[in-house]
Amino acid sequence: MTEPDSEVRPGLRLSFAGVYEALLEAFGPQHWWPADTPFEVAVGAVLTQNTAWTNVERAIANLKDADCLTPGALLEVPHERLAGLIRPAGYFNVKAGRLRALCEFLVRECPDGDIRHLAPRPTPAVRSDLLRVKGVGEETADSILLYALDHPVFVVDAYTVRIFERLGLLEPGLSYGDVQERFHAALPSERALFNEYHALVVALGKDYCKPRPRCGTCPLRGDCPASGTPD
Known part of the structure; x- marks a missing residue:
């Protein structure tokens, strides 16, 4: 506390x-936000939906241990295994699907799937694109914009x-x-x-x-x- x-x-x-x-x-x-990379911030923004941050930390630690904390590596993990890795964050089947949707978006929109390529784009455009990703609502999109991409949004x-x-x-x-x-x-x-x-x-x-x-x-x-x- x-x-x-x-x-x-x-x-x-x-x-x-x-x-x-x-x-x-x-x-x-x-x-x-505690994270080693902008992509880890984005993953955390999805995983923290409806759960405490301590649970997110455990899920992210599992992803790191499995060496799959990049968009490309995460997409290679079967759904069932991914759900198991993020189980501590709760709603693990739903969130596994949301993480895959986010990674598919990044691989499609960014060279090498690197989320940092979104940073120079105008805030409204990036926000609009993020909100079209399944499972990304306003709070999640704005968390990614602020903490992963350094855009000034509250x-x-x-x-x-x-x-x-x-x-x-x-x-x-x-x-x-x-x-x-x-x-x-x-x-x-x-x-x-x-x-x-x-x-x-x-x-x-x-x-x-x-x-x-x-x-x-x-x-x-x-x-x-x-x-x-x-x-």
Whole structure:
């Protein structure tokens, strides 16, 4: 668990920029996304769907041990074996199919299947192509864009929605695109900023702003309108 600075900061300016500053002060840099290559980031973005990151780490370790963590090598692995390798990540048959679809896309679109060849292309074009890959939704596509390809897009996840609705900075019922646009409009379009901010949101949501929140030790507790639920 990430342990924040215990100081309460009353009077935090409730804004997207203010929340970022408070979380960075409380948690420090998160050094996210942990991966050795851009392709490993993309694989992790698929595997992390509906599961904890610790499970993804085990699945990726299996892929590394099997020496198949490249698009070409992964496509040579039979479906049943691939599903077994990524079993720790859950939904392993579904995710095996999604990984194969992603690899087929990369082999088709990139020389040697190297995902880095997508990086110079315009963000909307790459995002549109990724969203046409079976099993790649908006959050997965944006994770690949931000963390694998260094494009300045803000990744929206369930933590983002829950935290910022509780803070009163988002109204309920907004679409993924609407939420993302709020962040894009409020913050400089900087890859490093979006990278760090998303990681800080995950740290807060995973350990403090849970469905049943741990408000007593939350670094935003002095300013959150929803604060007060017992640990």
